[in-house]
Amino acid sequence: MAIDFPPSLTDTIVALSTPPGVGAIAVVRLSGPDAIRLTDEVFAGKRLRDQPGHTLHYGTIRDDGRILDEVVVSLFRGPYSYTREDVVEISTHGSDYIVRELLALLLRRGARLAEAGEFTKRAFLHGAFDLAQAEAVADLIAADSALSHQVALRQMRGGFSQELKDLRARLVKFAALLELELDFGEEDVEFADRTGLTQLLQEVQTLVQRLLRSFELGNVIKNGVTTVIAGRPNAGKSTLLNALLNEERAIVSDIAGTTRDLIEDEVSLDGIRFRFVDTAGLRDTTDVVESIGVERTLKRVQQAAIVVYLFDITTTSPAQLEAEIEALPLPTGTTVLAVGNKLDAASEAQPAAFRARPGTVLIAASQGTGLAELREALLAQVRGAGLDRTGQSTIVTNVRHARSLEQAAQHLAAVLAGLGAGTGTELLAADLRHALAALGQITGEISNDDLLTSIFTEFCIGK
Structure with missing residues (x-):
């Protein structure tokens, strides 16, 4: 350029x-x-x-x-x-x-x-x-976990850029043939094999969709996993937070309603940053201050990626647990992990009632029992999104890149639809040009001053 x-x-x-x-x-x-x-x-x-x-x-x-x-x-x-x-x-x-x-x-x-x-x-x-590599420099500086560092380093070294260049190169050849057809429009000739173009577009669309799906995971790696610990009073939420952080971060008391405000802290599990939020116990209360805490808890639940719903297995029945989880104001896509606490105080029959429930972990937070299983269950939620521990898979972490990929996918879909409907070469070529432009914006092969200014002002002065 x-x-x-x-x-x-x-x-x-x-x-x-x-x-x-x-x-x-x-x-x-x-x-x-x-x-x-x-x-x-x-x-x-x-x-x-x-x-x-x-x-x-x-x-x-x-x-x-x-x-x-x-x-x-x-x-x-x-x-x-x-x-x-x-x-x-x-x-x-x-x-x-x-x-x-x-x-x-x-x-x-x-x-x-x-x-x-x-x-x-x-x-x-x-x-x-290129531009994607330049943005990765800022991500590398900001990386605060093993995985965010790994992903940023791979992008800075050109892994993501090379994949995009390969996609564009495959499309450019057909785009050039379509443009050639326009030059000979009056002679009604076809230089681009429609069957081959359809197959290529389907392959490229599959790759673009895979990159778009990786953005959800990339956002988690870059920004961490907001994990809210919710439940009724005296379920042991503060004890669990302290156990996960391995420090006395929250006040622990037998008095119901001790926690009245949000307490947040971070911990890295296997290179993934989890931001745990201890919340006020969920119950109806006439205490004005505690009511404010409950309201804040419900708002934080709505912002969570994962909700650890903690319940006391000595006082909760399976039916009560289902009703309490059903009452949570959960947004679409939020995972609920049911965690039964006070295993050390339970009778033999009480934990048995929950062991068959899928996605339930039983612990004794005060004793540290079951915490390893809980950590693995949390990691499984992230790994289930397709985490590649080798670091070889391309993961999209940048909002701008995701938006450009969405635009490319829309235009590629339009070309595919046009091929199926027998649309004229001029419209096919126009949509293909838009798809190539969207991909080019990610690496900076197509850019403007406003875009560059917007990107680089996010950096620190000396970089």
Whole structure:
């Protein structure tokens, strides 16, 4: 894709690339045609313009003879750098004062403060990677679980992009033949084999639908699984939360209605981040504060991906359990996992009444009994969505990508319908062009300034 670089992208930019605040080291990064020259003007050490790329240099930063700090300068010459431009990274001591003074000094020398995501935007515009890979950089930085890291890394290394390019390449050949038919419209000739095109579209549509189905799982991996622990008072919800987190996070008491507000915390199970929410016990109450807690519980249930409905097996019958679950305001797609607690206090007959119920786990939260089975049951809900533990399957995690895939699927369906109905070449070609454009928007083969601005402003300044 030929790129016409606006003047702002030929400036030399500078920004702090490490988190702001006091630390051992801070890294100030420059990128652009004058990155090396500007650094040379303030760096006392080897003359950087005479040094090869991928080298480190020790020296001092000076401002009109005043030594600001002792630093190490990393030199990267384009195109062998992150942005494909000349890049200099100055490692200073992590003082806010030093960083402010250094940035001000470089700005006075002619650098411009980088915009959010501008280093990665330049890398994209210079062809270092495509748009989907660029977005994966932000996902990789934000990854806070083994799986979210794995998925982001695979996307950043081009796994998703390659799959999309293969899809587009298969469609482009037929699209070109349809366009050729339009050029010879008056001669009533067909260059594109309709049977072959139908078969290809069905295969591509199957792949697109698989990617769309993976988005639900990808959203879970990226954002975590909201898991609400609900149930009647004194079922042991706070005890269960503490046991899952392995810490005393919630107050535990025999007094009914102790928990009156939501208590949330996260834990990683086999690389998947679960956000557990302890809630107020569900019951009718005249206590104003407890009523507010119950109302909040019901609202949180409506936002949950999984509801762990905890019940006391010593006081609950199977019929009561079914009625209580039936009364929950569950949205479509929310899974309910029935968990019977206080196994240690139950008679032999009481747990037997629930063992035959599908999807029921029996535990003693205070003793830690059955927690391994509960964790496996929670993981099974996610793995049931098609989780590939090898990391080789492409998983869509980005809302923008999912929307583009939906658009592509709609236009591919229109082409298939048109082929079945004998629709003219002009309409078939138009729908196929729209499908190709939707796929191209994901990788940036087809993009516009508004789209790029929207994407890269989500990045941090120094990236």
